[in-house]
Amino acid sequence: MATYVYDKLDPKRKQIRICTIHPGAFEDPISCSLHTVSLEDDPEYETLSYAWGAPILDHTVLVDGAALKVTKNLHNALRFLRRQQRPFFEDEYESSSDNASKGDKTTPCWDPEASGVLWADAVCINQADHNERSSQVNIMGDVYRHGSRLHVWIGTVEEIREGLGQERRDETQDDLDLASAERLADFKTVLLSEGITPSGPATLASAALNGDMDADVIGAMEILQVFAKDKHVYYLPFFRFTSADTELEKDEFWYKSMAMLLGILTQPWWKRVWVVQEVLLSSTAQADTLLHISHHKMSLSSCDSLGTYCLEHLVGCCKEWAASVVEGSGSWYRLHDAWNTLLSLSTALKHHKDGTFNMTVAYNVFCLREAADPHDYIYGFRGLMEDSPSDLEVDYRKPVSSLYATATKAMFRAYGSMERLEQAVGVDAEDRRHLLSWCLDWSERVENELFGPWRGLFNAARGCSHPFQHPCEDDNTLIIEATAAGRITSVNIVIEETVIDPVEHVVRWMRAIEHRDLED
Numbered sequence: 001m002a003t004y005v006y007d008k009l010d011p012k013r014k015q016i017r018i019c020t021i022h023p024g025a026f027e028d029p030i031s032c033s034l035h036t037v038s039l040e041d042d043p044e045y046e047t048l049s050y051a052w053g054a055p056i057l058d059h060t061v062l063v064d065g066a067a068l069k070v071t072k073n074l075h076n077a078l079r080f081l082r083r084q085q086r087p088f089f090e091d092e093y094e095s096s097s098d099n100a101s102k103g104d105k106t107t108p109c110w111d112p113e114a115s116g117v118l119w120a121d122a123v124c125i126n127q128a129d130h131n132e133r134s135s136q137v138n139i140m141g142d143v144y145r146h147g148s149r150l151h152v153w154i155g156t157v158e159e160i161r162e163g164l165g166q167e168r169r170d171e172t173q174d175d176l177d178l179a180s181a182e183r184l185a186d187f188k189t190v191l192l193s194e195g196i197t198p199s200g201p202a203t204l205a206s207a208a209l210n211g212d213m214d215a216d217v218i219g220a221m222e223i224l225q226v227f228a229k230d231k232h233v234y235y236l237p238f239f240r241f242t243s244a245d246t247e248l249e250k251d252e253f254w255y256k257s258m259a260m261l262l263g264i265l266t267q268p269w270w271k272r273v274w275v276v277q278e279v280l281l282s283s284t285a286q287a288d289t290l291l292h293i294s295h296h297k298m299s300l301s302s303c304d305s306l307g308t309y310c311l312e313h314l315v316g317c318c319k320e321w322a323a324s325v326v327e328g329s330g331s332w333y334r335l336h337d338a339w340n341t342l343l344s345l346s347t348a349l350k351h352h353k354d355g356t357f358n359m360t361v362a363y364n365v366f367c368l369r370e371a372a373d374p375h376d377y378i379y380g381f382r383g384l385m386e387d388s389p390s391d392l393e394v395d396y397r398k399p400v401s402s403l404y405a406t407a408t409k410a411m412f413r414a415y416g417s418m419e420r421l422e423q424a425v426g427v428d429a430e431d432r433r434h435l436l437s438w439c440l441d442w443s444e445r446v447e448n449e450l451f452g453p454w455r456g457l458f459n460a461a462r463g464c465s466h467p468f469q470h471p472c473e474d475d476n477t478l479i480i481e482a483t484a485a486g487r488i489t490s491v492n493i494v495i496e497e498t499v500i501d502p503v504e505h506v507v508r509w510m511r512a513i514e515h516r517d518l519e520d
Contacts, residue, residue, distance in 0.1 A: 004066035006126040007036065011135040014039040016143060017124040019063075020117050023083040030078050031062040034124065039142050047147035048120040049278040050077050051268035052372060061123065074122050077153035080294060083116060118151070119143060134394040140274075141281055141383025150282035150289040152269065157214055157294045160263040214296065219257030220264055221298045227310040232318050264293065265338035273371040273380040276345060280352045280384060308346045310339045344368060348384075357384050359411040363420070367444055374400045377442040378407050389414070401434045405475060408440045418480065438478045 009015040015038050022031045037043040050073055057069035061078065070078075125136045136143075144150070154160075269275060279300075282289055289300040348365045351357040362381040371377055375396050382388045389410040392403075412418060425435045435441055 001067045002065075004063040004068040006034075006129070006132075009036065009132060009135070011138075014139055014142065016119065016136065016139070018043060018045040018117055018119050019123050021078060021082040023116075026079065026084055029060075029062055030075065030082065032078075032123070033064050039139065039146055042146065045117045045119050045147060046149040046151060047144055047278070047282065048077060048081070048118055048151050048153065049269070049275060050074060050120075050153040051272050052122070053268065055372065063123070068123065070122055073153070073155070074120065076156055076159075077151075077292070078118075078120070080156075080292060081118070081151055081153070119147065130396050134396055137379050137394045137396075138382075141277065144278050144281040144383075147282060148288075150278065152279075152289060152291045152300055154264060154267050154269055154291060154293045157217055157296070160260065160267065160293070163267070164259060164263045214294070216256035216260040217264075217293055217296050220261035221293075221296065223257065223261050224306065225298065227313065228306045230309045232313060262338065265341070268370070270338075270341050270345075271368075271370045273366055273369045273376045276348050276365060276369070277380055277383050279345060280349050283349060306339075306342050306346065308343060311343060341368075352384055355386070357381075358415065359385070359407070360415060360420070363411070363440065363442065367442055371443070374443050375403060378403055401436070401439075402475070404442050405436055405439045407442060408438070409478070411440075412478075436476055436478075 006017075009017070015036055017034045017036055020033045020035065022033070024031065037045075053071050053073035055071070057071060059070050059072055059075035061068050061070050061075065121136075126132050279289065290297045291300040344365050348357065348361065351361045359381075362384070366377050366381055369377075371380065373396070375394075375398070378392060379394050382392060382394070389407075391406050392410060408420075408424075411420065420440055421438060423440060424438050425441050426437055
C-alpha cells in the first residue's frame with residue numbers, strides 16, 4: 001500500500017489540515033480524509049488532546065486510501081472517537097432527532113457524540129517537515145481557539161488497569177483500608193451532628209448490580225464530579241447508613257474506584273506540556289471539553305476548579321472527615337500529589353483568564369510537566385501570552401541551549417527581576433544540555449536546597465528592579481547593572497553540599513554576625 005504524501009500548506013494564509021474520520025464498526029480499519037482549510041475562513045472542526053506515548057509508529061491509519069503510520073495511543077483514540085454503529089438504548093430512542101435512524105429499536109445508528117471532523121496533530125501536521133511543524137506550532141493557539149469541542153483522550157480502561165499492576169492494586173487496597181467499626185461510629189456521630197443521613201445504594205454499587213464491568217471507572221468519574229462541584233467528602237457514594245440509620249456501612253467498591261481514580265490521574269496526559277495550552281484556549285473559547293476513557297466520557301468543563309476544590313477539602317474542611325473514613329493517610333497523600341498536577345492547570349487557567357499569564361507563571365507550571373522534545377517547554381506556552389517575545393519564534397532547528405538562554409533573558413528583560421537566578425543551572429551544568437551557568441533549565445525545576453526555605457526572609461533585592469544590558473555580539477554573556485551595597489571583608493563557615501540540615505549553619509552565621517564589627 002502506498003504511503004500518504006502531504007500537500008504543502010501556505011503559512012501566510014494560516015492554512016491547516018482537518019481530518020474527516022469515516023464511520024465504521026469498532027474493528028474496522030480506521031479510514032479518514034484530509035482537507036486543507038484556512039483559519040481565516042472560520043472552518044468547523046473539533047480538536048483532540050492526547051499523549052503521544054511511546055514514539056513507535058506501528059499502527060496504520062488510511063488517509064485518502066494511503067497508509068499513514070501513527071502511535072498506538074492515537075490509533076486507540078481515533079477508534080473510540082469515530083462514529084460507530086450501535087443499537088439504540090431505550091432512553092435514547094424516543095428523544096433521538098435522527099429520523100433516518102428511527103424505526104425498529106434495534107436499528108443501528110451513529111453515536112451522536114462521536115467526532116466526525118477532527119484536528120489531531122500527528123495526522124494533520126507533516127511531522128517529517130520541520131518548517132511546516134514550526135509554522136503550525138506558531139498558530140497552535142489559534143487552532144485550539146477555533147475548535148468547537150475539545151476531546152481529551154486519557155486511554156483505555158484495560159491500559160489503565162494494566163498500568164496499575166497487581167502489586168500496586170494490592171498496595172492501594174491496603175492503603176485504602178476502610179475504618180474500623182469504632183471509627184465509623186465516630187464518623188456517624190459527626191454526620192448526624194451535621195444533619196447528614198446518607199442512605200440507599202451507592203451509584204457505584206447500582207452500576208455493579210446492573211452488570212457494568214467498568215463500575216470502578218464510573219465510580220472514579222463520580223469522585224471527580226463531586227470535587228469539581230465543591231462538595232464535601234461525605235457526598236461520596238461509597239459509605240452510607242443502613243436502612244435503619246443505626247450503623248454506617250462501607251461499600252465494597254470503594255477500593256476499586258479509588259485505585260482506578262489514581263490510575264486515571266497518573267496517566268501521561270495530565271503532565272503533558274501541551275495540555276495547558278490545549279485546555280486553556282479551548283476553555284477561553286467556551287468550547288465543550290470531553291474526557292474519554294474507552295467508551296466512557298465526562299465533561300471536563302470544570303477542570304479549572306477541580307484541583308483547587310479538592311485540595312481545599314482534603315486539607316481543610318473535610319480533613320477530619322476523610323481521616324475518620326480512611327485508616328492512615330497514604331491514599332490521601334497519593335491523591336494530594338495527583339491533585340497538585342490538576343492544581344497547576346487550575347493556576348494557569350486563572351492567570352490566563354485574569355490576563356496575568358507571563359513567563360514566570362509559565363516556568364512554574366511547565367517545568368513540572370513532561371515533553372518528548374525539550375523545545376516544547378518554551379513553545380508550549382507561546383500561544384498563552386498576549387505579548388509573546390519576538391525572539392521566541394518557533395524553530396525546532398534551534399539548539400536547546402540557545403533557546404533556553406533566549407527565554408531566560410526574555411524573562412529578565414520583561415519583568416525586570418533577577419529572582420530566578422537562584423534557580424539557574426550553575427557552573428556545573430555539563431549534564432544539562434550544555435546550558436550556560438546563568439540560564440534556567442526550562443525542562444526541570446532547579447531548587448536551591450540551602451536558601452529555598454529562607455527565600456522570603458533573606459531577600460536583599462526585594463522590591464527592586466534589575467535592569468540589564470542585552471549584549472549584541474556575545475549571546476553567552478549576561479550583563480547586569482548593579483549597585484555596590486558594601487564590601488565583603490571576610491567569610492565565615494563554608495557549607496558543604498553534603499550538609500543535611502543547613503538551618504544550624506544559618507543560625508551560626510547569624511550569631512557570628514552579631515559579634516563581629518562589619519566594615520562599610
